[in-house]
Amino acid sequence: MQLINFLNANGEVNLGAVKGSQVINLSAAGLPASVDALLAAGSAAWKRAAELASSGSAELHLSALKILAPVLNPSKAIAVGLNYVDHAAESPYKDPPKYPVLFHRYPSSWVAHDEALVRPKVSSDFDYEGEVAVIIGTAGRYISKDRALDHVAGYSLFNDGSIRDYQFKSHQWMMGKNFDATGSFGPTLVSADELPPGAVGLQLVTRLNGQVLQNANTRDMIFDVPTLVSVCSEVFELHPGDVIISGTPAGVGFARKPPIFMKQGDTVEVEVEGLGILRNTVVDE
Numbered sequence: 536m537q538l539i540n541f542l543n544a545n546g547e548v549n550l551g552a553v554k555g556s557q558v559i560n561l562s563a564a565g566l567p568a569s570v571d572a573l574l575a576a577g578s579a580a581w582k583r584a585a586e587l588a589s590s591g592s593a594e595l596h597l598s599a600l601k602i603l604a605p606v607l608n609p610s611k612a613i614a615v616g617l618n619y620v621d622h623a624a625e626s627p628y629k630d631p632p633k634y635p636v637l638f639h640r641y642p643s644s645w646v647a648h649d650e651a652l653v654r655p656k657v658s659s660d661f662d663y664e665g666e667v668a669v670i671i672g673t674a675g676r677y678i679s680k681d682r683a684l685d686h687v688a689g690y691s692l693f694n695d696g697s698i699r700d701y702q703f704k705s706h707q708w709m710m711g712k713n714f715d716a717t718g719s720f721g722p723t724l725v726s727a728d729e730l731p732p733g734a735v736g737l738q739l740v741t742r743l744n745g746q747v748l749q750n751a752n753t754r755d756m757i758f759d760v761p762t763l764v765s766v767c768s769e770v771f772e773l774h775p776g777d778v779i780i781s782g783t784p785a786g787v788g789f790a791r792k793p794p795i796f797m798k799q800g801d802t803v804e805v806e807v808e809g810l811g812i813l814r815n816t817v818v819d820e
Contacts, residue, residue, distance in 0.1 A: 536588035537723040538689075540569050540572060540603040546601055548603065553723055557593035557775075558600060565590060569769045571607050574672055574688055574775035581688070585726070601722075604647045605691045605724040611777045612640045613767055614695055614712065618757050618782025625790035626711045627703070627725075635758045635766050640695070640780065642699065648722035648813055652696055654797060654808070656820045661797040664695035665741035665805035666782035667734055667748050669760055670724055671777040676769040683761035686773060689726040692717040692732050692805045692813035693780045696797070719805075719815045720778075730809050733760040737808040739784060744746040744788075744801055748791075751784030759781075 537553040538561075547578025549562040559675025565585055566580060567573045573580055616636035617623040623631040630681050646652060654661040654726060696718040712718075730737070734753055741749035758766070765778050787797040801817040 536585050536726045538570050538605065539723050540605060540607060540819060541569050542603065544599040551595065551702045552573045552588035552591065553597060554593045556597050558595040558597050559587060559591040559593045560595060570605055571727060571776045572801040585811060602648050602722050604645065606776050606778055609776045609778045610774045611771065612642065612780065614638050614640050614710045615763060615782040616708065618785040619751060619755050620719040620757060621785035622783055622787065625785050631757055635763060638708045638712060643714050643715055645718040645720045646716050646815065647720065648770055650815060651818045652719060652797065652815045653716040654799065654817055654819050655698060658700050658798045659796060660699040660787040660789065661717065662697045662699050663797055664697060664741060664747050665739055667753060667781045668693040668720060668737065669763065669770055669781055669809055672775055674772060674774050676768050676772040678765050678804045680761040681763050683764035684727065684732055686764060687727050687760065690730060690810060691721060691724050692807055692810050694803060694805050694813060694815065695780055695783060697762055699787045703765040714781065719813055721813055725810050735759065740805045741786065743795065748795065749784055750788035755784065756782060765779055
């Protein structure tokens with residue numbers, strides 16, 4: 536199933552199931568008011584959502600809805616750096632990491648599908664990074680790799696928009712990765728059962744104004760989804776709704792000659808097989 540958070544006619548957050556171009560309002564059918572709340576409610580609520588997504592009546596048109604990020608308030612959003620060999624090679628670091636490079640993104644740093652990314656006034660080095668987001672469904676600590684996928688509810692798309700000159704001011708990437716409204720997340724959560732295990736073998740494409748700038752496959756991740764879930768869970772308990780942003784392949788803007796950075800008026804799209812398209816325009820602060 537494909538789930539969204541959206542605003543209803545009264546401006547309230549509702550949970551929906553996408554069926555083609557239409558949406559079933561699952562909250563109106565008695566389920567929680569958001570994906571976050573659904574995940575927190577446990578397996579019975581998830582099963583009921585799947586039943587309604589399959590057999591319920593779709594009365595809303597997707598194009599008419601204000602779509603929100605597929606998870607609104609994760610307790611943790613952990614991003615992964617240098618997780619494709621070719622991207623590591625084009626970076627200043629060159630060699631692929633032997634241990635996952637992890638950093639955090641705050642929810643204030645991203646917007647939803649079809650919302651504008653904001654290039655901050657202090658920098659023109661605004662880069663794109665198309666990625667797959669892993670959404671945790673079941674809590675766990677010290678999760679083994681062979682059980683890790685049991686803890687994954689589904690997947691979504693993420694543009695890990697980066698302010699490169701700030702990112703490289705120090706060895707810690709927090710500043711360059713957390714400017715307000717510089718990343719995007721969505722549009723849907725696609726349940727894990729609709730994709731290959733671990734989302735392996737999916738083609739990932741990033742386009743800027745229609746030009747393909749990233750074109751890779753998720754099978755080329757250095758650290759696969761089970762590894763990322765397991766490693767993160769060594770440090771802290773993963774909770775329902777937590778997000779692991781799994782890394783970007785080669786083709787980012789700062790590595791190009793000359794560099795290509797996003798600017799006001801641009802449109803950027805991240806597309807992955809089975810996950811749809813995450814589209815955003817760019818505006819200046």
